[in-house]
Amino acid sequence: MRALPVGERALLVEVSSGEEAEALHAELLRRRAAGLLTVAEIVPAARTVLLDGLEEPDRLARELTAAEVPPVLPRAERVVEVPVRYDGPDLAAVAAHWDVSEREVARVHAATDFRVAFCGFAPGFGYLTGLPARCRVPRRATPRTAVPAGSVALAGPYTGVYPHSSPGGWQLIGTTDAVLWDPARVPAALLSPGTRVRFVPVGAV
DSSP, X not given: OEEEEETTTEEEEEOSSHHHHHXXXXXXXXXXXXXXXXXXXEEEOSSEEEEESOSOHHHHHHHHHTSOOOXXXXXXXXXXXXXXXXXXXXXXXXXXXXXXXHHHHHHHHHHOOEEEEEEOSSTTOEEEEOSOGGGOBOOOSSOEEEEOTTEEEXXXXXXXXXXXXXXXXXXXXXXXXXXXXXXXXXXXXXXXXXXXXXEXXXXXX
């Protein structure tokens, strides 16, 4: 683990994997909730966590780099269910990459307990982890200029849902009518880091 200063009151903490970043994020949230950490923002990413608004960033940097982060423990928390039709244009390509049928891709994906590792790319877009390593797929060689809103997609170790139409190179396996980002809603984002997510098939799988 490495803690780098960012300005006068922030730290960027680098770890070696996405799993460690999730665990660190969960631990920092726990400390803040328990009154053990004063910080304005805790922002996770693929292998980093940014802490902004710290009172003593140097002291925290020394503490974090000298400690081991406990693993993420299962919690009885709310699960966001996202209805999905497994009808994406890349479903056949993903099935071929996995060496299974299209129906099996849908079954495995719907049976997975996902967790939002971090958010980014676009407002409301969450990077969901949970699929086994054997299910990783590469991005498309040629990105699409416009991916429809509600597209359920895979790339590398992640699953994501496009909150609105935008360019993108992920493999599209389905569609949902769920609204991922609504500025009139509080909170505006349906998904946030740490949220558990399950995809619920619409129709037979």
